[in-house]
Amino acid sequence: MQRKLNQKAWFLVLPVFLLVAFSAVLPLMTVVNYSVQDTFGNNEFYWVGTEWFVEILNSERFHSALGRQLLFSGIILAIEIPLGILIALSMPKKGWGASICLVLMALPLLIPWNVVGTIWQIFAREDIGLLGHTLAAMGIDYNYTHSPTAAWITIIIMDVWHWTSLVVLLCYAGLCSIPDAFYQAAKIDGASRWAVFRYIQFPKMNRVLLIAVLLRFMDSFMIYTEPFVLTGGGPGNSTTFLSIDLVKMAIGQFDLGPAAAFSLVYFLIVLLLSWVFYTVMTARDGEAN
Amino acid sequence: MAVIHLKDMAHSYLPNPKVPEDYALKSLNHVWEDGGAYALLGPSGCGKTTLLNIISGLLTPSEGQVLFGGEDVTRLDTAHRNIAQVFQFPVIYDTMTVRQNLAFPLKNRGMAPADIEARVAEIAEMLDLTERLDNRASGLSADAKQIISLGRGLVRNDVNAILFDEPLTVIDPHKKWVLRSKLKELHQQFGFTMVYVTHDQTEALTFADKVVVMHDGEIVQIGTPEELFERPAHTFVGYFIGSPGMNILPATVDGRHATIGGNEIDLGCDYGPLAGGKIEVGIRPEFLKFGPVGKNGGEGTFDVQISSVEDLGRHKIAKAVSGDIEIAVLVPEHTPVQEGAAALTFDPARTLVYQDSRLVEGAN
Secondary structure: OOOOOOOOHHHHHHHHHHHHHHHHHHHHHHHHHHHOEEEOOOOOEEEOOOHHHHHHHHOHHHHHHHHHHHHHHHHHHHHHHHHHHHHHHHOOOOOHHHHHHHHHHHHHHHOOHHHHHHHHHHHOOOOOOHHHHHHHHOOOOOOOOOOHHHHHHHHHHHHHHHHHHHHHHHHHHHHHOOOHHHHHHHHHOOOOHHHHHHHHHHHHHHHHHHHHHHHHHHHHHOOOHHHHHHOOOOOOOOOOOHHHHHHHHHHHOOOHHHHHHHHHHHHHHHHHHHHHHHHHHHHHHHHOO | OOOEEEEEEEEOOOOOOOOHHHOOEEEEEEEEOOOOEEEEEOOOOOOHHHHHHHHHOOOOOOEEEEEEOOEEOOOOOHHHOOEEEEOOOOOOOOOOEHHHHHHHHHHHOOOOHHHHHHHHHHHHHHOOOHHHOOOEHHHOOHHHHHHHHHHHHHOOOOOOEEEEEOOOOOOOHHHHHHHHHHHHHHHHHHOOEEEEEEOOHHHHHHHOOEEEEEEOOEEEEEEOHHHHHHOOOEHHHHHHOOOOOOEEEEOEEEOOEEEEOOEEEEOOOEOOEOOOOOEEEEEOHHHEEEEOOOOOOOOOEEEEEEEEEEEOOOEEEEEEEEOOEEEEEEEEOOOOOOOEEEEEEEOHHHOEEEEOOEEEOOEO
């Protein structure tokens, strides 16, 4: 029997195509367009080919921003993922305690990015901030506007404060979905607390952890608002991450061509690294059958 | 090995139980003989799983004691009791191979690797898992996973009781039978006590030597499948076992006669003038017969209207109505039966009398 194809079904997906085209593809194509041209104003453009890409990929400035960015994301993942798992494990599973914990955990996620930046900007100030002033009073030399180390520590603590909750909530959801029978069986098998984590909880959390790692990687790799509000990329260039650098280039210097090439390279790096995470973390699923 | 003794044991999930309704398990005394194959039968929510979890130590009873071979283990944790338990849904350590799964309980107990290896090989042989030992356990089918769960219990040589909590729920019907026979075979081979929780009477009756019927947190009868069928000690047992269940009819009983909705029937024994409480007469659909119509008022006959007949292939089930009483009657395949007026004959030897739901023994 021949299958009858009904081409009308395409109309059903057409709105989505249009939406995606307007929201993603068209803006992306503009960027591609800029990345291969140069302009001197007056709406006049000249074809330059891959020149901007070569320039960006060879620029010291891009390399150092990328290096800082990788270091930052690495530290963030190394802290937030284990910390998130640990907190999720120690949260109560039921009762009023669970509700309170969930609300407390969700609070930082409800605060707008630039407010978070401002909170920490004030909190950590040496003259009026509770944290900064306390540290200064204790004789610790802490000033995020002068010392790159202090600036980094502040930004990392701020990010951990802001986003560990997300990891916690995801892991908590993963933990709650494990049937009681697994814990009971583990008791009967005489498993230690560590074995329960290693062989039941961790494998069962695998899926949500993948999402947590991807989200936290992408978000931290694209971080802009908080360091911008807190340090503005300083002191010097010490906290100038990729997106801060990009904005400086595109809006501060109005170098549209290099900035467009930068954006595309940036986008491809995020895509590539996300793919790597995904592939590595799901590699074991394939062995199952 | 060990006899499992439950002494005045009761359990409530509430912190301060007062009335009987607060208890998930009402006070019970019971001895599980060593090496017995028991089925724990009852509807959902009657306390079967609670009882099982108390024996395995996953729960601590609110009252009373659990003794293993005379030793009080009420407060002993699960890992230190010589009990294995298989759950409703297969529990598998996903990241491990079948071999590692089977070795896990031994490894946790610090057994020497060479001994573990030998023991796992032996159990795998018994359960036909040898070829799959190095497969990842997560890729297997539900019944294979359930066998591995069982294997993790069997692999420990200190185990003397294995508890099954509705282990065949997720297994395909045609594999259930295979697994159940496997369990019986293992039971005969090793002789550990097996307690098998189920709400499926066929499963219970085919698996067990002794069936323990639970109802509403209480053990209402313990007996062989035959005893449960022929002399249910509680109306619940009569109704729960058999398909359709026993007919339980409100009645008045005097001596060797019972009156049900104006009809008098013969009883096999003398009950004297029975009074007080709710008096009922129970008879299984298998022991009722349709007699010729028209012998109204005669001994052992009972006027009814047949309102519907269901043909189940091997036999028919007729629904007979008399006043507001409804009676199910099992009719053999080739016996003609049709809707309309009829008379019922009760088999006196199979007609039982219940007072407040409990069986009353009559005198001959």
